[in-house]
Amino acid sequence: MINRFEVDETNKMIEQEKLDVRTITMGISLLDCIDSQLDKVNEKVYKKITSYAKDLVEVGHEIEVKYGIPIVNKRISVTPIALVGSAACKTAEDFVTLAKTLDQAAKEVKVNFIGGYSALVSKGMTQAEELLIRSIPQALACTDRVCSSVNVGSTKTGINMDAVKLMGEVIRETALATRERDSLGCAKLVVFCNAPDDNPFMAGAFHGVTEADAIINVGVSGPGVVKTALEEVRGQNFEVLCETIKKTAFKVTRVGQLVAQEASQKLGVPFGIVDLSLAPTPAVGDSVAEILEEIGLESVGAPGTTAALALLNDQVKKGGVMASSYVGGLSGAFIPVSEDQGMIDAVNRGALSIEKLEAMTCVCSVGLDMIAIPGDTTPDTLSGIIADEAAIGMINQKTTAVRLIPAIGKKAGDTVEFGGLLGYAPVMPVNPYSCAKFVNRGGRIPAPIHSFKN
Structure with a gap:
């Protein structure tokens, strides 16, 4: 069991060496939001996110106060939107409406970022996945908190070079679409090989289809502590x-586990993983x-x-x-x-x-x-x-x-x-x-x- 002594041991790390919990990320499955009507998909997505994550930020603040551990970001990851919108979205613009819904939901619950405007295309692309990918420049230009990722390869499947070629074009278009902000949209877009389903870090976080309906993942960071x-x-x-x-990584990870277990208990959501990065x-x-x-x-x-x-x-x-x-x-x-x-x-x-x-x-x-x-x-x-x-x-x-x-x-x-x-x-x-x-x-x-x- 983790005890208060282990947390007290990290006081110096927090106060002098910049140890922090970089993020508490709630993963939310949106598979039950799939519908053939776009309006209904948007309604279901907004309702589920704002219902499940309504207390996430408040709980994060409570844990910060209780243990004196800085929690820099509170975030959400969702099921890859290419899957969620597959039945309803017939154009790239249709997918952009879902990006706006994600952004509105993130602002409503006051999280820093929401990840999962994503497609997993390591072996091939469905029509819906290609439409989502082509919508990314517009989606990132018209939203503030949405993050996007595309997985183009894996050890098991190889590399989808059609998707690789397309992503080169999409990154360039995203840079142009956000040029007035030093091409900031590209900072919210990641191209993966072997993307993990449970990564709490943005911009590459999404909620994998093998995950539970909702999960709490915590990311801990402490380069200053190690140095x-x-x-x-x-x-x-x-x-x-x-x-x-x-030994240092052990202590830092124990802090992350404590925060994850506390957040899990307070939110009534299962604890997933600690990511020590x-x-x-x-x-x-x-x-x-x-x-x-x-x-x-x-x-x-x-x-x-x-x-x-x-x-x-x-x-x-x-x-x-x-x-x-x-x-x-x-x-x-x-x-x-x-x-x-x-x-x-x-x-x-x-x-x-x-x-x-x-x-x-x-x-x-x-x-x-x-x-x-x-x-x-x-x-x-x-x-x-x-x-x-x-x-x-x-x-x-x-x-x-x-x-x-x-x-x-x-x-x-x-x-x-x-x-x-x-x-x-x-x-x-x-x-x-x-x-x-x-x-x-x-x-x-x-x-x-x-x-x-x-």
Whole structure:
């Protein structure tokens, strides 16, 4: 059992080292909202979300006060809307009405974000799924709190290159549709391979069809806590280093489990998982890059960076699994550029490129995350970058993702500002050579041989 002593032990972490519960995310199934009439679908969706999540924000505040643990975001994830709207939506505009309904429901219950404007198309696309994907630019331009994700591949099915090509076009269109806000819409859009059903982190959260009617998932983060712990063992060997990370991850995960169980009890909704992901913020001292530099790198991007990140990710997972029987989601280390001051500094000093970030994604929790690129980047190049990341995920049997922001009107070396947890980002150059003939072949890259395990 978790006791109050374990929480008291984390007071220093909270007050001095920026430990926080990054999110309480309520997953809500909307499968029972499917209807052939669009008005009824919108009505059912709004009613179910506002009914189930009406107390979510208030309960989050109560837990914050009770334990003194900051809970940064309260969020909702829902069944992929491509499924929910499949019977009623005959045009892309029909799906946009559902996006507006999600946005209205999120505002009504006062959550920060709602995720699940999504389609799962790793092997092929239904007509409804294609319509939803084509509606994404408009949907993200006319809403404030809706987040979207598309899963284009998996280890079991291979990579749907038709969907990859389409997503390159959609990202470009989303950037254009939100150009007046530094293409902010792209910050709410993720392209996945091997997307998990229970991820509480935005923008990629959705409520998987294998989940219960409603669930509580909690995401915990504490890069500053890990960095401070490593400062105490500076210069010691890898055994000591790894043990320190594991023990710290254990303590952080226990905090997350306590919050998850408390929220579950108060809301009358089953506890799902704790996701321990070292997710940085723009705040100084809350950086994954600084952890890697504390491990021994002069700068993130130096030789040894991928090995250091692999070590960090693995020890975080090991510590988390020992702390809770229900660790899930992504769990590990995130390397978003715009949200991590240390990553931004490394880019600005010329130590970190997209190619090095891609290598790092082989061993981190997600992938190319919150990276601003020149606004004139072509859809084919965007699709090529997505395909590369999906291939890493497919071959390595892990989740990978792409969240790129083609900053319209900006070139390499410029800066884009997003604000809040999204921070700001230097615009990074991309390889100028074309992959158009590759991404335009059409069809599907088959699953790897090691996927056949039945």
